[in-house]
Amino acid sequence: MTRHEGRLGALAEIDTAAAELVDRMVGLSIRGLPPGYVNGEFVFTRRGRREADGRWAAVPEGRSVRYSAIVALGVAPLPLDLQRAALAGDTVLDLVGNLISGLPAVSNLGDAALIAWAAAESGHQELPRALSRLAELEAATKPGDPVYTVEVSWALAAVVAAHRVLGDAHDLGARMEHAGDRLLAGLGDDRLYRHVIGPASWYRAHVGCFADQVYPLQALARLHAHTGHEAAARAAEQIAAGICAAQGAQGQWWWHYDARTGGVVEGYPVYSVHQLSMAPMALLDLADAGGTSYMKEIALGLSWMTSRPEVDDELIVEELDLTWRKAARDDPKKIVRGVRAVATAINQGSRIAMLDRIYPPLAVDHECRPYELGWLLYAWRFALPRDTAGTKE
Structure with a gap:
């Protein structure tokens, strides 16, 4: 799919300026991810700091499994050369592999769901392992316990993506039905x-x-x-x-x-x-x-x-390849x-x-979290930045 087709092309038919902005932001996101990628995972944020000369710097802080998984989703559709550009030489399979290796320490349902979702969309061979951990955490939630809407949604997205890859293996058909019913019940009459x-x-x-x-x-x-x-x-x-x-x-x-x-x-x-x-x-x-x-x-x-x-401040900061939050x-x-x-x-x-x-x-x-750039790539997938061919290798 070329950059003039699909989502970006449909947007261009409505608003040329908006499409040009997205084109610009896809390139910025690919350039902006590597500064937050450290030892196979992403930082929690790049926090803005004023330097003595008045310019802004962005200082990496913390680590985040959740944001790493979201970036994996965003990078997964990219050609391999752009994956390596976004991940400082790694591929999405490297990133997802790192996340899966850390699953025993993951106790949050939403984080596990995002890792399984990324494993499905990247075609990682350890997808069954990720699904198993997700099932363990879902089973730990008792009927009637409060659960976050976002996490239930990610769990559904994960099993839908996995079912596309594996079909009814690992009881995915029943899991998908249960996850859908659970989320729909949460809406009720609201x-x-x-x-x-x-x-x-x-x-x-x-x-x-x-x-x-x-x-x-x-x-x-x-x-x-x-x-x-x-x-x-x-x-x-x-x-x-x-x-x-x-x-x-x-x-x-x-x-x-x-x-x-x-x-x-x-x-x-x-x-x-x-x-x-x-x-x-x-x-x-x-x-x-x-x-x-x-x-x-x-x-x-x-x-x-x-x-x-x-506000008058520019929220898109080209010199740092980020957006203020x-x-x-x-x-x-x-x-x-x-x-x-x-x-x-x-x-x-x-x-x-x-x-x-x-x-x-x-x-x-004045901060930028990696998931902000990851979701941008995922939202506008296949919209390759101008003057970047992208190769499958």
């Missing part, structure tokens, strides 16, 4: 997804963040594309319609929602990864599954990265989020508008 499926704190039980919508939407769309699951298709369409109806006038994908109504509880921060990667990724998967196309909303969200009302309120204790969560728990639709004046969205978070 308009959107809550952060937690099961019991949660009363004042936040009704709240779901943007990730809590994107990942179920993606997983359910993929389940429908693979099996024709009609309930999954209906739920995916409902979530997509909900987040697109709530999208800001300048393309903002807002942060927190009232799952009961679909209304916005708190809009900020607005994250670069939501605008460039996560919203396009899920909505394009829905379209690929035969669902509604939201390309205009995708293009509008992309445009926020280059023209936004909140978010535009946020100057509210380090997240007071606005907490107050509005409580207010909407008591009275649906309550806004407490004076908080917008007290804490305007004027701050930029």
